[in-house]
Structure formats: C-alpha cells, structure tokens
Amino acid sequence: EAQVTQNPRYLITVTGKKLTVTCSQNMNHEYMSWYRQDPGLGLRQIYYSMNVEVTDKGDVPEGYKVSRKEKRNFPLILESPSPNQTSLYFCASSLSAGVRNYGYTFGSGTRLTVV
Amino acid sequence: AQSVAQPEDQVNVAEGNPLTVKCTYSVSGNPYLFWYVQYPNRGLQFLLKYITGDNLVKGSYGFEAEFNKSQTSFHLKKPSALVSDSALYFCAVSSDSNYQLIWGAGTKLIIKP
Numbered sequence: 001e002a003q004v005t006q007n008p009r010y011l012i013t014v015t016g017k018k019l020t021v022t023c024s025q026n027m028n029h030e031y032m033s034w035y036r037q038d039p040g041l042g043l044r045q046i047y048y049s050m051n052v053e054v055t056d057k058g059d060v061p062e063g064y065k066v067s068r069k070e071k072r073n074f075p076l077i078l079e080s081p082s083p084n085q086t087s088l089y090f091c092a093s094s095l096s097a098g099v100r101n102y103g104y105t106f107g108s109g110t111r112l113t114v115v
Numbered sequence: 116a117q118s119v120a121q122p123e124d125q126v127n128v129a130e131g132n133p134l135t136v137k138c139t140y141s142v143s144g145n146p147y148l149f150w151y152v153q154y155p156n157r158g159l160q161f162l163l164k165y166i167t168g169d170n171l172v173k174g175s176y177g178f179e180a181e182f183n184k185s186q187t188s189f190h191l192k193k194p195s196a197l198v199s200d201s202a203l204y205f206c207a208v209s210s211d212s213n214y215q216l217i218w219g220a221g222t223k224l225i226i227k228p
Contacts (some may be wrong), residue, residue: 004158035218040124042205042220052220090158097214103149104216106158 002027006091006107013081013114021076021110025092031072031097033058033104034066036087043090047092049074050097088112117142119208121219128226136191136222138206145211148189150180153221154204162204163188176200177211196226 004025013019025032033048035058045058049068063085065077074093078085088111092104119140128134140146163174165215170182180191191204207221 039176040220043214043218094160103161103164104151104159106151106160110159111154 002105004034004091004093004105004107005108006089007109009108010101010111013112015079015082015114018077019078019081019112021089023074023076024072024089025074025093026072027070027095027103027105028067028091029093029095029105030071031094032068033092033094034064034076035090035092036060036075037090037109044101046076046089048097055077081112083114086114089101117210117213117215118209118219119217121206121222122205123222124220125223125225128209128211128224130226131195131200134193134196134200134224134226136204136224137207137211138189138191138219140187140189140206140208142208142210142218144210145185146160146178146182146189147209147211148182149207149216150178150189150191151207152176153205155202159175159205162191198226198228202228 007022022070030051034046035043044060045062047066049055090109091107094104095102132151140156153159163172164166165172165182173179174185203221207216209216
C-alpha cells in the first residue's frame with residue numbers, strides 16, 4: 001500500500017530533550033515536507049525537500065532541523081524542544097513539487113506535547 | 116504573494132441538505148487549487164483538484180468544486196450532506212509561477228442528523 005508512515009503517533013517529552021520524528025514514504029516521491037497544525041492557523045510548513053540532499057526552510061523553521069539522506073526518509077529533529085513546539089505534526093510527500101502539482105500524500109500525524 | 120482564505124471557521128448543515136464550503140485565493144499566474152479533508156485523528160486526504168479544463172471538478176465521496184476565475188473562488192459543494200461528511204476541510208493553492216502549496220486555515224463542517 002502506498003503510504004507515508006510517521007512515528008511516533010503520540011509523544012510527550014520534557015523541555016530541552018532532543019527528539020526525532022521519523023517519516024518514510026514508499027512511493028519513490030521526490031518531494032517531502034513537514035507541517036505543523038495548530039488550531040485556527042491551518043497548516044504551516046516547517047521544512048521541505050525537493051530531493052535527496054536538498055532541503056529548504058518553510059514558513060516556520062525555527063527550532064527544527066531535517067535531513068534527506070535517502071529518498072524515502074525525511075526525519076524531523078527537535079534539538080531542544082520547547083513548549084511552543086507542542087503541536088500536531090504532519091509529514092507529506094509528492095511525486096514532484098513542480099508545475100501542475102500532483103497533490104500530497106499525508107502521514108497520519110504525530111501529536112507532540114512538550115512540558 | 117500567494118494566499119488562500121476560508122472565510123468560515125465552521126459550517127453547520129442538516130443531513131440531506133446541500134453544503135458549500137467557501138474558498139477564495141490570490142495568486143500570480145494560473146492557479147492550481149486543491150481540497151483536502153481531515154477526519155478526527157487522521158492525516159489529510161486528497162478530495163479533488165483543479166489544474167485546467169472544466170470549471171466544475173468532481174472528486175471523492177460525491178464532492179465537487181467550482182472554479183470561478185472572475186471571483187477567484189473554488190468553493191467545495193455536495194448536493195446532499197451525510198453525517199459522515201463531518202470533518203475539517205482545507206483548501207490549498209499553488210500556481211504555475213510558485214509551486215509551493217499555500218493552505219487555508221480550515222473549515223469545520225458539522226452535519227447534523
């Protein structure tokens with residue numbers, strides 16, 4: 001089944017403790033992206049990747065890191081999480097982010113709470 | 116800059132009645148428009164998209180959307196609402212001059228029996 005897999009689904013952590021949220025897709029998609037979803041703010045893009053070893057900042061990159069060493073994986077790293085990073089996170093992938101956008105496939109989400 | 120607006124935070128409709136969820140956009144160039152749905156505790160699912168061609172686009176679960184260039188709108192519609200349509204709906208836009216998807220804030224659709 002074609003899908004985007006995120007782990008974990010739920011995570012409660014303490015301020016300052018480094019964490020990684022994994023994202024993997026099995027569709028050979030070039031484009032991958034991380035979003036956070038907060039009530040009333042919709043989806044805000046954190047980082048995106050056009051292909052392996054190519055990443056770029058989205059609208060809200062502060063406090064986050066990403067890497068794209070393999071085409072299928074796009075982990076989101078919080079080096080020192082803070083309470084304002086408590087949110088619902090989604091990973092998404094697309095065949096391409098170019099002209100005539102193909103649309104995204106989303107993971108099921110990771111609900112992160114930082115206390 | 117590209118932008119998209121969903122003017123209603125919430126829409127309430129009785130089961131069996133037609134529903135409309137509104138979306139307006141602003142882009143440079145030709146727009147590419149999308150609707151996604153999010154059910155509770157789930158990721159977003161693609162409903163339909165407009166790239167070019169007929170202004171009326173048909174999608175999943177009986178939904179359709181009408182592209183109106185003069186009004187820069189892409190409203191989501193369904194002739195007869197089901198309780199199971201209750202969810203959060205997102206409109207998104209990109210264009211041939213800026214491929215990044217810009218998302219609306221979402222509209223909560225509540226269908227009452």
